[in-house]
Amino acid sequence: MEPRGKTPEEGDAGRVTARLLKSHTGEFSLDSILLLKLRGLGLVDLGCLGECLGLEWLDLSSNALTHLGPLAALHQLTVLNVSKNRLTTLEPLAACESLQSLNAAGNLLAGPGQLQCLVGLRSLENLRLQDPLARLSNPLCANPSYLAGVHELLPGLKVIDGERVTGRGSELYQLCRDLDNSLRSSPSPRALEAQPWVEPGYWETWPARSSSILEEACRQFQATLQECRDLDRQAGESLAQAEQALSPAGALSSFMF
Numbered sequence: 001m002e003p004r005g006k007t008p009e010e011g012d013a014g015r016v017t018a019r020l021l022k023s024h025t026g027e028f029s030l031d032s033i034l035l036l037k038l039r040g041l042g043l044v045d046l047g048c049l050g051e052c053l054g055l056e057w058l059d060l061s062s063n064a065l066t067h068l069g070p071l072a073a074l075h076q077l078t079v080l081n082v083s084k085n086r087l088t089t090l091e092p093l094a095a096c097e098s099l100q101s102l103n104a105a106g107n108l109l110a111g112p113g114q115l116q117c118l119v120g121l122r123s124l125e126n127l128r129l130q131d132p133l134a135r136l137s138n139p140l141c142a143n144p145s146y147l148a149g150v151h152e153l154l155p156g157l158k159v160i161d162g163e164r165v166t167g168r169g170s171e172l173y174q175l176c177r178d179l180d181n182s183l184r185s186s187p188s189p190r191a192l193e194a195q196p197w198v199e200p201g202y203w204e205t206w207p208a209r210s211s212s213i214l215e216e217a218c219r220q221f222q223a224t225l226q227e228c229r230d231l232d233r234q235a236g237e238s239l240a241q242a243e244q245a246l247s248p249a250g251a252l253s254s255f256m257f
Contacts, residue, residue: 012047013042014042014043014044014045014064015043015044015045015046015047016038016043016045016046016047016048016049016070017047017048018030018048018051020038021033021036021048021049021052024036024037024038030048030051030052030053031051031052031053031054032054033052033054033055034054034055034056034057035055035056035057035058036052036055036057036058036059037059038058038059038060038063039059039060039061039062039063039081040061040062040063041063042063042064043060043063043064043065044063044064044065044066046060046065046067046068046069046070046071047070048070049070049071049074050069050070050071050072050073050074051073052074053073053074053075053076054076055074055076055077056076056077056078056079056098057077057078057079058071058074058077058079058080058081059081060080060081060082060085061081061082061083061084061085061103062083062084062085063084063085064085064086065082065085065086065087066085066086066087066088067087067089067092068082068087068090068091068092068093069092070092071092071093071096072092072093072094072095072096073095074096075095075096075097075098076098077096077098077099078098078099078100078101078123079099079100079101080093080096080099080101080102080103081103082102082103082104082107083103083104083105083106083107083128083131083134083136084105084106084107084134084136085106085107086107086108087104087107087108087109088107088108088109088110088114089109089114089117090102090104090109090114090115090117090118091117093117093118093121094117094118094120094121096121097120097121097122097123098123099121099123099124100123100124100125100126101124101125101126101127102118102124102126102127102128103128103131104127104128104129104138105128105129105130105131105134105136105137105138105161106131106134106136106137106138107138108138108139109129109138109139109140110138110139110140111139111140112140112146112149112150112153114140115140115150115153115154116153118154119153119154122156124154124156124157125156125157125158125159126157126158126159127150127154127157127159127160127161128160128161128162129141129146129150129160129161130161131161131162147160147161147165151165
Protein backbone atom coordinates (compact mmCIF):
# COMPACT_ATOMS: atom_id res chain seq x y z
CA MET A 1 0.00 0.00 0.00
CA GLU A 2 1.34 3.41 -0.96
CA PRO A 3 1.84 5.87 1.89
CA ARG A 4 -0.89 8.43 2.22
CA GLY A 5 0.20 11.78 0.81
CA LYS A 6 -0.14 15.01 2.78
CA THR A 7 -3.09 17.26 2.10
CA PRO A 8 -2.40 20.77 0.76
CA GLU A 9 -3.25 22.18 4.19
CA GLU A 10 -0.77 19.87 5.92
CA GLY A 11 1.98 20.54 3.40
CA ASP A 12 1.61 24.31 3.69
CA ALA A 13 1.50 24.44 7.48
CA GLY A 14 3.64 27.32 8.73
CA ARG A 15 4.12 28.74 5.24
CA VAL A 16 2.53 31.75 3.57
CA THR A 17 0.65 30.64 0.45
CA ALA A 18 -1.56 32.43 -2.06
CA ARG A 19 -4.54 30.59 -0.65
CA LEU A 20 -3.73 31.78 2.85
CA LEU A 21 -3.36 35.38 1.70
CA LYS A 22 -6.60 35.38 -0.25
CA SER A 23 -8.55 33.80 2.60
CA HIS A 24 -7.29 36.46 5.03
CA THR A 25 -7.93 39.44 2.76
CA GLY A 26 -10.73 38.44 0.42
CA GLU A 27 -8.65 39.69 -2.52
CA PHE A 28 -8.36 37.67 -5.74
CA SER A 29 -5.08 39.24 -6.79
CA LEU A 30 -2.02 39.41 -4.51
CA ASP A 31 -1.09 42.76 -6.06
CA SER A 32 -4.32 44.24 -4.65
CA ILE A 33 -3.48 43.54 -1.02
CA LEU A 34 -2.56 46.74 0.85
CA LEU A 35 -3.04 45.72 4.48
CA LEU A 36 -2.28 42.28 5.86
CA LYS A 37 -2.42 40.81 9.38
CA LEU A 38 -0.82 37.39 9.86
CA ARG A 39 -0.35 37.50 13.60
CA GLY A 40 0.11 34.35 15.67
CA LEU A 41 -0.23 31.78 12.89
CA GLY A 42 2.94 29.82 13.68
CA LEU A 43 4.59 30.94 10.44
CA VAL A 44 8.16 29.82 9.74
CA ASP A 45 8.30 30.60 6.00
CA LEU A 46 7.02 33.73 4.25
CA GLY A 47 6.55 31.82 1.00
CA CYS A 48 4.92 33.92 -1.70
CA LEU A 49 4.48 37.03 0.44
CA GLY A 50 6.95 38.88 -1.83
CA GLU A 51 4.32 38.79 -4.58
CA CYS A 52 2.15 41.29 -2.71
CA LEU A 53 3.91 44.18 -4.43
CA GLY A 54 1.36 46.79 -3.33
CA LEU A 55 1.52 45.89 0.37
CA GLU A 56 1.83 48.94 2.65
CA TRP A 57 0.95 47.62 6.16
CA LEU A 58 2.05 44.21 7.42
CA ASP A 59 1.77 42.47 10.81
CA LEU A 60 3.82 39.29 11.22
CA SER A 61 4.09 39.39 15.01
CA SER A 62 3.96 36.35 17.30
CA ASN A 63 5.18 33.78 14.78
CA ALA A 64 8.37 31.67 14.50
CA LEU A 65 10.13 33.47 11.65
CA THR A 66 13.92 33.29 11.37
CA HIS A 67 14.35 35.21 8.10
CA LEU A 68 12.51 37.91 6.13
CA GLY A 69 13.84 37.21 2.63
CA PRO A 70 10.61 37.73 0.60
CA LEU A 71 10.08 41.18 2.14
CA ALA A 72 12.91 42.59 0.04
CA ALA A 73 10.46 42.85 -2.87
CA LEU A 74 7.98 45.04 -0.95
CA HIS A 75 9.10 48.52 -1.99
CA GLN A 76 5.76 50.12 -0.98
CA LEU A 77 5.83 48.77 2.58
CA THR A 78 5.60 51.60 5.15
CA VAL A 79 4.60 49.85 8.43
CA LEU A 80 6.01 46.50 9.53
CA ASN A 81 5.54 44.56 12.78
CA VAL A 82 7.78 41.51 13.20
CA SER A 83 7.83 41.51 17.00
CA LYS A 84 7.99 38.24 18.95
CA ASN A 85 9.73 36.09 16.35
CA ARG A 86 13.20 34.46 16.13
CA LEU A 87 14.99 36.91 13.87
CA THR A 88 18.75 37.34 14.09
CA THR A 89 18.98 39.71 11.13
CA LEU A 90 16.90 42.37 9.38
CA GLU A 91 19.03 42.44 6.23
CA PRO A 92 16.19 41.99 3.68
CA LEU A 93 14.59 45.20 4.92
CA ALA A 94 17.40 47.23 3.35
CA ALA A 95 15.41 47.14 0.10
CA CYS A 96 12.18 48.46 1.67
CA GLU A 97 12.92 52.09 0.88
CA SER A 98 9.42 53.29 1.88
CA LEU A 99 9.55 51.82 5.39
CA GLN A 100 8.59 54.37 8.04
CA SER A 101 7.77 52.30 11.14
CA LEU A 102 9.38 49.04 12.28
CA ASN A 103 8.60 47.00 15.40
CA ALA A 104 11.24 44.31 15.91
CA ALA A 105 10.92 43.85 19.68
CA GLY A 106 11.13 40.31 21.05
CA ASN A 107 13.69 38.87 18.62
CA LEU A 108 17.32 37.72 18.77
CA LEU A 109 19.14 40.80 17.49
CA ALA A 110 22.44 40.63 19.33
CA GLY A 111 24.20 43.92 18.48
CA PRO A 112 24.17 47.18 16.53
CA GLY A 113 25.56 45.33 13.51
CA GLN A 114 22.12 43.82 12.93
CA LEU A 115 20.77 47.37 12.46
CA GLN A 116 23.34 48.48 9.91
CA CYS A 117 21.02 47.39 7.12
CA LEU A 118 18.55 50.11 8.12
CA VAL A 119 20.98 52.99 7.57
CA GLY A 120 19.85 53.55 3.98
CA LEU A 121 16.14 53.79 4.87
CA ARG A 122 15.65 57.56 4.68
CA SER A 123 11.94 57.37 5.53
CA LEU A 124 12.37 55.32 8.71
CA GLU A 125 11.22 57.41 11.69
CA ASN A 126 9.87 54.94 14.24
CA LEU A 127 11.85 51.95 15.52
CA ARG A 128 10.99 49.65 18.43
CA LEU A 129 13.48 47.11 19.73
CA GLN A 130 11.98 46.56 23.17
CA ASP A 131 8.52 46.79 24.70
CA PRO A 132 8.56 46.67 28.52
CA LEU A 133 4.77 46.49 28.77
CA ALA A 134 4.68 43.37 26.59
CA ARG A 135 7.97 42.10 28.10
CA LEU A 136 9.63 41.97 24.70
CA SER A 137 13.25 42.88 24.03
CA ASN A 138 16.41 41.98 22.11
CA PRO A 139 19.85 40.99 23.45
CA LEU A 140 21.35 44.27 22.18
CA CYS A 141 19.01 46.22 24.50
CA ALA A 142 20.91 44.91 27.52
CA ASN A 143 23.65 47.46 26.82
CA PRO A 144 22.88 50.59 28.91
CA SER A 145 24.07 52.85 26.08
CA TYR A 146 22.23 51.11 23.30
CA LEU A 147 19.71 53.94 22.87
CA ALA A 148 22.49 56.43 22.22
CA GLY A 149 24.14 53.96 19.84
CA VAL A 150 20.92 53.43 17.87
CA HIS A 151 20.31 57.16 17.64
CA GLU A 152 23.86 57.73 16.41
CA LEU A 153 23.56 54.95 13.83
CA LEU A 154 20.12 56.09 12.64
CA PRO A 155 19.97 59.87 13.19
CA GLY A 156 16.79 60.16 11.14
CA LEU A 157 14.74 58.35 13.80
CA LYS A 158 12.18 60.45 15.65
CA VAL A 159 10.86 57.73 17.97
CA ILE A 160 12.81 54.87 19.57
CA ASP A 161 10.99 52.31 21.72
CA GLY A 162 7.94 54.57 21.93
CA GLU A 163 9.90 57.62 23.15
CA ARG A 164 10.36 60.70 20.98
CA VAL A 165 14.06 61.48 20.59
CA THR A 166 13.88 64.35 18.11
CA GLY A 167 11.33 66.96 17.19
CA ARG A 168 8.58 68.42 19.33
CA GLY A 169 8.44 66.91 22.81
CA SER A 170 11.86 65.24 22.70
CA GLU A 171 13.26 67.60 25.35
CA LEU A 172 10.68 66.37 27.85
CA TYR A 173 11.53 62.73 27.16
CA GLN A 174 15.24 63.48 27.60
CA LEU A 175 14.61 65.31 30.85
CA CYS A 176 12.59 62.40 32.25
CA ARG A 177 15.26 59.93 31.15
CA ASP A 178 18.04 61.94 32.79
CA LEU A 179 16.03 62.24 35.99
CA ASP A 180 15.32 58.52 36.04
CA ASN A 181 19.01 57.70 35.52
CA SER A 182 19.99 60.12 38.26
CA LEU A 183 17.59 58.53 40.74
CA ARG A 184 18.86 55.06 39.91
CA SER A 185 22.56 55.92 40.20
CA SER A 186 22.47 58.07 43.33
CA PRO A 187 21.88 56.56 46.80
CA SER A 188 18.51 57.27 48.27
CA PRO A 189 18.74 60.38 50.50
CA ARG A 190 17.89 60.12 54.17
CA ALA A 191 14.36 61.20 54.79
CA LEU A 192 14.19 64.63 56.34
CA GLU A 193 12.29 65.10 59.57
CA ALA A 194 8.85 66.46 58.93
CA GLN A 195 8.55 70.15 59.65
CA PRO A 196 5.35 72.05 60.47
CA TRP A 197 3.97 74.22 57.71
CA VAL A 198 3.17 77.16 59.99
CA GLU A 199 4.43 78.54 63.27
CA PRO A 200 3.17 77.10 66.57
CA GLY A 201 -0.10 78.61 67.68
CA TYR A 202 -1.11 79.59 64.14
CA TRP A 203 -4.31 77.53 64.31
CA GLU A 204 -5.26 78.54 67.90
CA THR A 205 -8.52 80.43 68.38
CA TRP A 206 -8.02 84.01 69.43
CA PRO A 207 -10.52 85.67 71.84
CA ALA A 208 -13.07 87.89 70.21
CA ARG A 209 -12.13 91.54 70.25
CA SER A 210 -14.53 94.06 71.86
CA SER A 211 -16.22 96.44 69.50
CA SER A 212 -18.08 99.62 70.41
CA ILE A 213 -20.38 99.13 67.44
CA LEU A 214 -21.30 95.63 68.60
CA GLU A 215 -21.89 96.79 72.17
CA GLU A 216 -24.20 99.60 71.01
CA ALA A 217 -26.16 97.20 68.84
CA CYS A 218 -26.65 94.86 71.80
CA ARG A 219 -27.81 97.73 74.02
CA GLN A 220 -30.39 98.85 71.46
CA PHE A 221 -31.61 95.28 71.04
CA GLN A 222 -32.08 94.88 74.80
CA ALA A 223 -33.99 98.19 74.97
CA THR A 224 -36.27 97.15 72.09
CA LEU A 225 -36.88 93.79 73.73
CA GLN A 226 -37.89 95.47 77.01
CA GLU A 227 -40.24 97.78 75.16
CA CYS A 228 -41.91 94.80 73.52
CA ARG A 229 -42.38 93.19 76.91
CA ASP A 230 -44.02 96.37 78.30
CA LEU A 231 -46.39 96.55 75.34
CA ASP A 232 -47.26 92.89 75.79
CA ARG A 233 -48.08 93.51 79.47
CA GLN A 234 -50.27 96.52 78.66
CA ALA A 235 -52.09 94.60 75.94
CA GLY A 236 -52.79 91.79 78.39
CA GLU A 237 -54.28 94.18 80.94
CA SER A 238 -56.54 95.81 78.28
CA LEU A 239 -57.80 92.41 77.12
CA ALA A 240 -58.61 91.43 80.71
CA GLN A 241 -60.64 94.61 81.26
CA ALA A 242 -62.53 94.04 78.01
CA GLU A 243 -63.42 90.46 78.94
CA GLN A 244 -64.68 91.62 82.33
CA ALA A 245 -66.86 94.31 80.73
CA LEU A 246 -68.38 91.79 78.30
CA SER A 247 -69.08 89.12 80.92
CA PRO A 248 -72.80 87.94 81.31
CA ALA A 249 -73.22 89.70 84.65
CA GLY A 250 -72.13 92.93 83.16
CA ALA A 251 -74.43 92.41 80.16
CA LEU A 252 -77.53 91.90 82.38
CA SER A 253 -76.92 94.98 84.48
CA SER A 254 -76.52 97.03 81.37
CA PHE A 255 -80.12 96.30 80.25
CA MET A 256 -81.92 96.79 83.61
CA PHE A 257 -84.44 99.71 83.88
